Amino acid sequence: MHTSPAGPPAPRGRTALWRAIRIGFSLSPLLAVHLALFTIPVIAPTLLGVALALVVSRVAGLGITAGFHRGLTHRSFRTGRVVQFLLAAAGCTALQKGPLWWAAHHRLHHAHSDRPGDPHSPVLGGFWHGHMGWLFTRDLMHPDPRLVRDLARFPELVWLDRLWMLPGLLLAAGCYLADGWSGVVWGFCLGVVAVFQVTFAVNSVGHLLGRRRFDTPEGSRNNLVLGYLAMGDGWHNNHHRAPGSARHGLAWYEFDMTYRVIRLLAWLRLAWAVREPPAAVLAAAHRDAVPPADSGGAPTPPAPRRSA
Ligand SMILES: [Zn+2]
Numbered sequence: 001m002h003t004s005p006a007g008p009p010a011p012r013g014r015t016a017l018w019r020a021i022r023i024g025f026s027l028s029p030l031l032a033v034h035l036a037l038f039t040i041p042v043i044a045p046t047l048l049g050v051a052l053a054l055v056v057s058r059v060a061g062l063g064i065t066a067g068f069h070r071g072l073t074h075r076s077f078r079t080g081r082v083v084q085f086l087l088a089a090a091g092c093t094a095l096q097k098g099p100l101w102w103a104a105h106h107r108l109h110h111a112h113s114d115r116p117g118d119p120h121s122p123v124l125g126g127f128w129h130g131h132m133g134w135l136f137t138r139d140l141m142h143p144d145p146r147l148v149r150d151l152a153r154f155p156e157l158v159w160l161d162r163l164w165m166l167p168g169l170l171l172a173a174g175c176y177l178a179d180g181w182s183g184v185v186w187g188f189c190l191g192v193v194a195v196f197q198v199t200f201a202v203n204s205v206g207h208l209l210g211r212r213r214f215d216t217p218e219g220s221r222n223n224l225v226l227g228y229l230a231m232g233d234g235w236h237n238n239h240h241r242a243p244g245s246a247r248h249g250l251a252w253y254e255f256d257m258t259y260r261v262i263r264l265l266a267w268l269r270l271a272w273a274v275r276e277p278p279a280a281v282l283a284a285a286h287r288d289a290v291p292p293a294d295s296g297g298a299p300t301p302p303a304p305r306r307s308a
């Protein structure tokens, strides 16, 4: 995480210009991968390019869900430092900035969900603010380092946070070497954009559309489509009910690929201390296991209040 440089304050105009340059620079990879999709009509897809998109979206997606979200932000399971670094590096390939930056903002989201202080509440700021607009606000450049003091103990994570663009650039270069510009556009850019849109849909759609199994204090929802697309992170109401749990999918139909991957890591003895939801939460989910055809915005039956 970067801190403000010490020294005498710069003149007001210069400070504003410097800040605009920093925001533009930090968002440039994100904007670039989106703009690159305009070249899709002139770059013929190859089988390898499409396969690379699947690989990139799984690597970057699991880097976000297992690495940045459940591993670093919520500490819902533990790993050695090498695995922790590799998961964080995979998360960086999603071009959603660095692990400390991501964790700081997500911890703010949980601390102030859908209340003042939540950086991306669609309930307070509307859909587009919750989805992408919040990234363009100026106060995001220097999140409070106290929010991620536990993560800043690891110098390799601090290093990754500063050089967060590097893993993505290396992956893009690998895609180019494997399949030329089709690998870059169809493989890397399409894969990263898909992960970005799904991740940020959890912030926007995941607080507006879907079922509310638990009567949590914010607007979180279990959205059936997002649940599968976001590899388990779309069971967002379950997550807000038990944020420390490594498992987000609770009912039989709530497939949670990220939890399966964490369990696989634990089976391989590469992860441990995997935190499960409280028994009362699991029991409520089992009682509430309605068929999926009834979900997706349907009125919510009376839900149990927080009890654990
Ligand atoms: Zn949320």
Ligand SMILES: [Zn+2]
Residues within 6 Å of the ligand: 069, 073, 074, 106, 110, 239, 243
């Ligand atoms: Zn969370």
